[in-house]
Amino acid sequence: MRSPDCGCSAAAAMTKDEVLIDLIVKEVRSALQAPAARRSAARQATRPASASPTIPLGVSNRHIHLTQKTFHRLFGEGAAFEEMRPLYQPGEFASKHTLAIVGPKLRSIPGVRILGPLRNYDQVEVSLTDAFFLGIDPPVANSGTLNEAAPLTLVGPNGSVYLERCAIVASRHIHMPGADAARLGVRDGDLCKVRVPGAKRTVFENVLVRTNDNWRLQMHLDTDDANAANIREETVVEFLGRM
């Protein structure tokens, strides 16, 4: 056994294995020497999975964002856009309003909820399971990036619209206040990894970090991701760091 503060001098020529071990030991040492908060997080990452820093998980079912103009076209000029219940992120809410979405297979998914507040673009976030059912081929994209989005027809009580570029499979992402980002050692725009433990243990990669001090720390996965990882109740994910 060796002490981590062993004072032996480095071997002049290290084998590949030695280089690997040395890198790992450096990583561990660096983590152990970090400030208290980060130190705690980094330590956890080297322990059994359950000890990693955790992030509350929100599973996003299919949903719709609309402009005020499209909302009025579908619900009537005089219709008021009303809140049903608040969401986890401050200021965001599930509205009282739902639509049917119809794709080129002429199959419909009814009851797709519109989330508020109203936005400056129309967007439908679906899972790939939904996309196959509807017969569309939406890109994996960040919210608001609609240049390659797929077409859908949205049907409301007062009319319908055919939106040529509205449907995406939303990228996995984490909403992070700046303080959490600092604690976890990541920045806005970083891609990172998270693990869901359990019988269908899964590591989700290419998870986008989005920082904003108005948000609460929360990971968003779609229903395909959640079902693949066998998530059946409210849970947290293990944060595994940057890619």
Place this chain on the structure above:
Amino acid sequence: MRSPDCGCSAAAAMTKDEVLIDLIVKEVRSALQAPAARRSAARQATRPASASPTIPLGVSNRHIHLTQKTFHRLFGEGAAFEEMRPLYQPGEFASKHTLAIVGPKLRSIPGVRILGPLRNYDQVEVSLTDAFFLGIDPPVANSGTLNEAAPLTLVGPNGSVYLERCAIVASRHIHMPGADAARLGVRDGDLCKVRVPGAKRTVFENVLVRTNDNWRLQMHLDTDDANAANIREETVVEFLGRM
């Protein structure tokens, strides 16, 4: 810097940090000292994803296995069990026959195909997406392990059966001939990891290795796993070694 073969004597009392570092170094050393095949696989896990060995992927949609007795009950005593097309694994086939499955929400999924040959147990393999739709809570289980399986009603053209323990979410698994298992450094019953690259890059863990020289090398994921990883066409997975 310290050489991994540093000969310093152990500190009599190690701190928690030192114990942690020691454990990690032991793990790394043990991996590096493993037999050649396994060592190679372990090393590859540290390389870029694209250099890992690959395994053809088969995506399993919901399907049914039946006993001869149950088949005759649902299709009639005189019915012949007929092949529609062969599957990738030698001797296995999609039959011409489908059933509707109905759960406690009294919602039905029609057209669920029976795979052949007939077996000595009745089993319905569903995704968790299907399970939520049907209103059942099936375990994640290996094929044939039905002691905790969920109930479903199966409806055929000649009758129906209520099976109290039939529905499972099948564990992720890889069919491996012995030679492939040896090449990849794993044995029957091992749990391993695979990665699907792409926009929704995903590492599937707890993947069961099943070896049989009559099989062809193939990974099986269900539709939730495949859709979570954004698999839209035939592909291969990257083998990342044992867990």
